[in-house]
Amino acid sequence: MKRLVVLAAALAVPAAVLVRTAGPWRLMASRHGIWITPEPRPSCPRCHGAGGWWDGDPTFPDMEACGCWAGRRSLSIPLLPYRVGPAPF
């Protein structure tokens, strides 16, 4: 039932985007689609919820993503296509 309410709310308002975070997951829904993506875990002993850390040469640091969210699967369900307008240039 909750899924139907979320889907109906996303489809009722044209430009609305619903974003909810439940534990280590983020749900985003709009009329263009529904996305469920992993979030960093606040209790992760490696990143402490930050999602990663900076690594490598201090002048050119690289972001190292933590495995508590980077390797997990995500789900996207496309609904309505995006309208592509003319190019601005």
Ligand SMILES: [Zn+2]
């Ligand atoms: Zn982590």
